[in-house]
Amino acid sequence: MLAIETSDLRRTFNRSRGLFRGGEELVAVDDVDLAVPEGMIYGLLGHNGAGKTTTIKMLSTLLIPTAGSARVAGFDVVADERSVRRNLGVVLGGDRGLYNKLTARDNLVYFGHLYGVPRGAVGPRVDALLDLVDLGDRAADRVEGFSRGMKQRLHLAKALVHDPPVLFLDEPTIGLDPAAAVRVREIIAGLAREKTVLLTTHYLHEADALCDRIAIIDHGRIIVEDTPAGIKSQVGGDRRHLISVRGNLNGWTRELLGNLPGIASVDLEPTDDGLTTITLVANESAASVDAALRALHQEDVEVDAVRTADLTLEDAFLALTGERSE
Amino acid sequence: MSIAIQQTRSSLLVCAATARAEMRRTLAYTIEVVRWPLFPLLYYVSLYFTYEAAGRDSVGATTPAAFLLVGIFGMTLWSSAIWSGGYAVESERSAGTINSLFLSPASRGAVVLGYSLGAITVFVVPTMVVATGLALALGVDFEIADPLAVGVAFCALLLAALAMSYLLAGAFVLTRRANMFANFIQSPIYLLSGMVVPVDDLPRVLQWFAYIFPISAGMDALRGVLLTGATLDEISGSVMRLVLISVVLMVAGQYLLERVEHAARNAGTLDFE
Numbered sequence: 001m002l003a004i005e006t007s008d009l010r011r012t013f014n015r016s017r018g019l020f021r022g023g024e025e026l027v028a029v030d031d032v033d034l035a036v037p038e039g040m041i042y043g044l045l046g047h048n049g050a051g052k053t054t055t056i057k058m059l060s061t062l063l064i065p066t067a068g069s070a071r072v073a074g075f076d077v078v079a080d081e082r083s084v085r086r087n088l089g090v091v092l093g094g095d096r097g098l099y100n101k102l103t104a105r106d107n108l109v110y111f112g113h114l115y116g117v118p119r120g121a122v123g124p125r126v127d128a129l130l131d132l133v134d135l136g137d138r139a140a141d142r143v144e145g146f147s148r149g150m151k152q153r154l155h156l157a158k159a160l161v162h163d164p165p166v167l168f169l170d171e172p173t174i175g176l177d178p179a180a181a182v183r184v185r186e187i188i189a190g191l192a193r194e195k196t197v198l199l200t201t202h203y204l205h206e207a208d209a210l211c212d213r214i215a216i217i218d219h220g221r222i223i224v225e226d227t228p229a230g231i232k233s234q235v236g237g238d239r240r241h242l243i244s245v246r247g248n249l250n251g252w253t254r255e256l257l258g259n260l261p262g263i264a265s266v267d268l269e270p271t272d273d274g275l276t277t278i279t280l281v282a283n284e285s286a287a288s289v290d291a292a293l294r295a296l297h298q299e300d301v302e303v304d305a306v307r308t309a310d311l312t313l314e315d316a317f318l319a320l321t322g323e324r325s326e
Numbered sequence: 327m328s329i330a331i332q333q334t335r336s337s338l339l340v341c342a343a344t345a346r347a348e349m350r351r352t353l354a355y356t357i358e359v360v361r362w363p364l365f366p367l368l369y370y371v372s373l374y375f376t377y378e379a380a381g382r383d384s385v386g387a388t389t390p391a392a393f394l395l396v397g398i399f400g401m402t403l404w405s406s407a408i409w410s411g412g413y414a415v416e417s418e419r420s421a422g423t424i425n426s427l428f429l430s431p432a433s434r435g436a437v438v439l440g441y442s443l444g445a446i447t448v449f450v451v452p453t454m455v456v457a458t459g460l461a462l463a464l465g466v467d468f469e470i471a472d473p474l475a476v477g478v479a480f481c482a483l484l485l486a487a488l489a490m491s492y493l494l495a496g497a498f499v500l501t502r503r504a505n506m507f508a509n510f511i512q513s514p515i516y517l518l519s520g521m522v523v524p525v526d527d528l529p530r531v532l533q534w535f536a537y538i539f540p541i542s543a544g545m546d547a548l549r550g551v552l553l554t555g556a557t558l559d560e561i562s563g564s565v566m567r568l569v570l571i572s573v574v575l576m577v578a579g580q581y582l583l584e585r586v587e588h589a590a591r592n593a594g595t596l597d598f599e
């Protein structure tokens with residue numbers, strides 16, 4: 001069964017500019033179709049303002065779609081909102097959303113009651129979750145004194161308090177130190193198979209490591225949907241080769257390199273020390289780099305160093321969406 | 327049928343959990359512990375001397391001292407209801423927790439009532455203590471014919487305060503600047519509901535307002551059973567009127583709450599301050 005399913009999901013906003021000034025329509029989410037099978041960690045990536053949070057808010061019943069339809073855990077987000085809420089845990093990024101004057105434990109207990117967790121089960125469940133997010137020893141402290149990372153981990157525990165089959169995590173590792181981020185990623189990875197997770201993040205290595213599939217959303221539209229490896233191969237290669245050469249290269253050399261078989265893209269960047277870095281994305285790595293080096297040799301270009309790196313999801317993301325953001 | 331029972335049960339649990347949370351949140355501030363005894367005490371003292379200065383030594387069948395004793399009880403009840411339940415959605419909004427709350431399947435109405443009940447529980451004890459102290463100090467004579475009638479009148483007044491805050495909860499969400507609104511309707515209700523002066527002493531037009539606020543019927547009933555020995559029979563008219571109006575207000579409040587939540591989710595302004 002599909003845990004999350006949308007069809008032509010759309011949301012527009014009126015840009016408010018002030019009293020008496022006419023609003024203009026802004027399309028935040030533009031005919032999005034998603035089909036996320038149960039038990040998958042699914043990444044939703046995109047620039048700032050691309051429409052990720054708006055999508056998550058519609059799927060979690062906080063926003064009513066302008067058009068289209070969506071089902072979560074089999075329930076329609078408009079017609080059967082209460083069932084959707086019962087089956088869903090949500091982390092919205094940032095450090096708001098918890099009762100600052102209550103302790104960590106009281107927060108979780110309260111949310112447990114809001115979600116109708118049976119009375120006898122709330123206590124043990126809350127204690128287990130506090131341990132899971134490493135807040136067991138701070139359970140009796142008020143949330144107002146928590147660091148951002150601690151709040152973020154408490155948010156995750158809150159989203160799990162009623163043991164929902166579907167989780168939406170909107171930038172769950174934002175503002176976390178490296179160790180805490182690793183811990184949160186471990187927790188998310190540990191939820192895989194058992195739960196369906198829809199994850200947004202700007203840390204693309206995180207998406208690469210965690211997600212089974214990824215959709216890239218740009219200006220409200222899904223532009224690519226694939227596995228992380230599939231997305232990288234769509235860009236045309238699986239490796240990047242960085243060749244440092246002395247002096248500047250002319251346009252002709254660039255064209256020559258671009259026309260070699262197996263080369264997907266060529267990028268030139270002069271560096272401060274009088275060198276130029278050529279970045280080649282190549283499919284048939286060894287042969288293509290060989291050919292490139294021979295071509296450079298024939299052109300009397302002096303090669304200083306050659307380095308090879310795996311193509312990252314970030315490279316693919318930037319190639320697909322362009323480097324702009326709003 | 328069993329679904330209805332289940333829903334009522336889960337709403338009661340949500341209401342109780344919210345009341346506990348609201349009590350904890352309120353008592354987290356030391357000033358609240360001082361404020362609740364001071365609030366009725368200071369109001370009482372200033373009103374008492376206002377009556378003194380006006381040279382009044384009787385109010386209806388009782389003394390100003392006795393009349394105001396029940397009056398301050400209504401005032402604290404009403405203030406805590408408006409600033410907790412009435413203000414609930416607005417507090418959630420400014421605390422940044424409104425999305426967390428509305429993501430849950432919990433009944434919004436149960437949450438609003440939980441807020442009111444939590445705040446009222448916090449105030450009841452200090453107000454009782456202050457009222458008892460004042461009664462002893464000023465030698466107020468109580469005349470209670472039927473303790474059951476006192477219980478009924480008290481519950482009726484509570485219901486009236488809850489119903490009025492419930493109606494406001496929905497209305498306040500619309501304004502998104504609820505404190506301005508709450509501030510300016512708080513005091514007129516003191517006047518119009520017979521808390522500080524008898525409704526009969528007000529101009530005719532204002533008496534009509536008093537009639538539509540269920541709290542004024544509750545004040546009448548509570549004064550009757552505490553000060554002039556009224557029986558259950560004698561207050562039943564006021565109580566019936568109160569229950570009727572309260573039910574209407576609750577139904578209107580429920581409708582408003584649902585409509586307002588829907589409108590905010592439609593406009594995308596739910597979590598806007």
Ligand SMILES: Nc1ncnc2c1ncn2[C@@H]1O[C@H](COP(=O)(O)OP(=O)(O)OP(=O)(O)O)[C@@H](O)[C@H]1O
Pocket residue numbers: 013014015026027028046047048049050051052053054055593594595
């Ligand atoms: N409530 C709202 N009212 C008006 N415009 C909104 C509202 N919410 C979002 N938008 C607009 O919709 C667009 C998409 O915003 P959204 O928050 O979904 O982006 P995002 O992909 O989550 O970005 P980020 O990575 O920065 O969190 C933006 O242009 C934003 O200004």
Ligand SMILES: [Mg+2]
Pocket residue numbers: 052053054170
């Ligand atoms: Mg966002």
